[in-house]
Amino acid sequence: MKKLENMEYDALLSSFKKLLKQNGLKFTTQREVILKTLYSNNDHFTPDTLYFLIKEKYPELNVGIATVYRTLNILESEDIATSISFGSQGKKFELGNKPHHDHIICKKCNTIIEFEDKAIEKRQEQIAKEKGFKLTGHLMQLYGICSKCQKEEKGE
Amino acid sequence: MKKLENMEYDALLSSFKKLLKQNGLKFTTQREVILKTLYSNNDHFTPDTLYFLIKEKYPELNVGIATVYRTLNILESEDIATSISFGSQGKKFELGNKPHHDHIICKKCNTIIEFEDKAIEKRQEQIAKEKGFKLTGHLMQLYGICSKCQKEEKGE
DNA sequence: GTCAGTGCAAAAGTTTTGCATACAG
């Protein structure tokens, strides 16, 4: 399992390097660290959170917040990462190399859980066909209250 | 059709008034205008967009941006509106009490077609339940090429 | 009349940009 993950990361890293080269951009330690941190934590990060994580893990690098933003924007425009923003806490990023999935988001605590549902995707294709559309993608997010926050609500 | 819409708006307005009263808050012209503007445009608004729309439509009111934010936050905390936002540009609000529908959007000409699908919504409920969530809403947008643009593509 | 709501301006919080220096290619 670990090997598989490493392989995936290596593949991700190569395609990142390739894309950088294609666009005349440079591969730097900072960019690698940002990609790696995004990858190794299976979570959705705000640029800010990511920045502090990196500062903590690689204090000698002295990465600047501006670099985090700049790199995330590159990653996003190259479709390596995608961002979702919601609530009052700004944008969150995740790597887009994962198999397709949608999100269910807790409105109280902003926890994000990923899911995938073939039945819905099939139905979406059907709907598109009915309306005469050629489907190219979709965006689906469910909003609700997670089990933890439901309990807390009852507790109060 | 127009009557139906008005009725729906009236119902929404009453429930807003009721909620305000329940919470010891006051019903003001500004709050009504914000609710109305949110209602009458089918789109999702950033607070900023909403602010300029209102300024343009009701210049005599001289509504402040702070009031827009404050009202949106009330609407959200009372579950009349939900904020979602995606991709690049800030937070967006939509009414949560409207008769529900989702959108198919043509990536070429930006045509929007509304649809509703009980099968998908049922499945969403199921997924939420599986994840321990109490579902409160969702956002679903399909992206594709509409029949008209498909023909044009072939023509070229 | 009372107290919440409002507009304004200032503050707090995010994200982007300008610039001199560092460093990948």
Add this chain to the structure above:
DNA sequence: CTGTATGCAAAACTTTTGCACTGAC
């Protein structure tokens, strides 16, 4: 070497707050 990337600080945005005044109840 050349020119992009970086860190820093300042600027540009976005959202919230403090305050004196207004207006709903």
